[in-house]
Amino acid sequence: AQSVTQPDIHITVSEGASLELRCNYSYGATPYLFWYVQSPGQGLQLLLKYFSGDTLVQGIKGFEAEFKRSQSSFNLRKPSVHWSDAAEYFCAVGMFSGGYNKLIFGAGTRLAVHP
Amino acid sequence: SQTIHQWPATLVQPVGSPLSLECTVEGTSNPNLYWYRQAAGRGLQLLFYSVGIGQISSEVPQNLSASRPQDRQFILSSKKLLLSDSGFYLCAWSSNRTPLTEAFFGQGTRLTVV
Numbered sequence: 001a002q003s004v005t006q007p008d009i010h011i012t013v014s015e016g017a018s019l020e021l022r023c024n025y026s027y028g029a030t031p032y033l034f035w036y037v038q039s040p041g042q043g044l045q046l047l048l049k050y051f052s053g054d055t056l057v058q059g060i061k062g063f064e065a066e067f068k069r070s071q072s073s074f075n076l077r078k079p080s081v082h083w084s085d086a087a088e089y090f091c092a093v094g095m096f097s098g099g100y101n102k103l104i105f106g107a108g109t110r111l112a113v114h115p
Numbered sequence: 116s117q118t119i120h121q122w123p124a125t126l127v128q129p130v131g132s133p134l135s136l137e138c139t140v141e142g143t144s145n146p147n148l149y150w151y152r153q154a155a156g157r158g159l160q161l162l163f164y165s166v167g168i169g170q171i172s173s174e175v176p177q178n179l180s181a182s183r184p185q186d187r188q189f190i191l192s193s194k195k196l197l198l199s200d201s202g203f204y205l206c207a208w209s210s211n212r213t214p215l216t217e218a219f220f221g222q223g224t225r226l227t228v229v
Binding site: 006032034036041042043044045046049051090094095096098099100101102103104105106107108 | 121147149151157158159160161164166172205207209211213214215216217218220221222223225
């Protein structure tokens, strides 16, 4: 069955430190991969996505993610975290199943940033 | 440009009362529509999806139902709410093309059943 795993429920980093959020997926076909960010009480905003080509993709707000097929991973990174990055981050796999497109999400990682 | 509207933003309802959450999309035609529920620590669970008017599919058995009376309108309903229906509900749309290139989300409804 298709699934997305985000092993870290909570992560705390200091402002200015680097960040890596982990994401592993299980999907038999070529995955379409996404990272979304959610501020408290808000909807989801797309950070970046991967479909094909260069396995290192750049997104908004200084985020990047690397697709590693051999590890079934799509980890999100940022070299220097800002206090405004505190939010919940969701990894998702897009798939065509049962005749329609859908996104399967991980459980999310809540990021706290210390000053 | 496309926009998605979802209301109400917050709702407190007693157990056993009915529910109706509405979502509308503007600026696109024949979108795929989705209802997700977000419970604390459990990520986003896909509840319903729709590929056209009157075409609803459910991902999980539950106390809720969905309807799509118009092309760009998607409604989440319940006849009698349970405490376990509390959560944050998100409506989303995507193009009906394959593959799915992006899904766009509304601002969500915080439902508290008391």
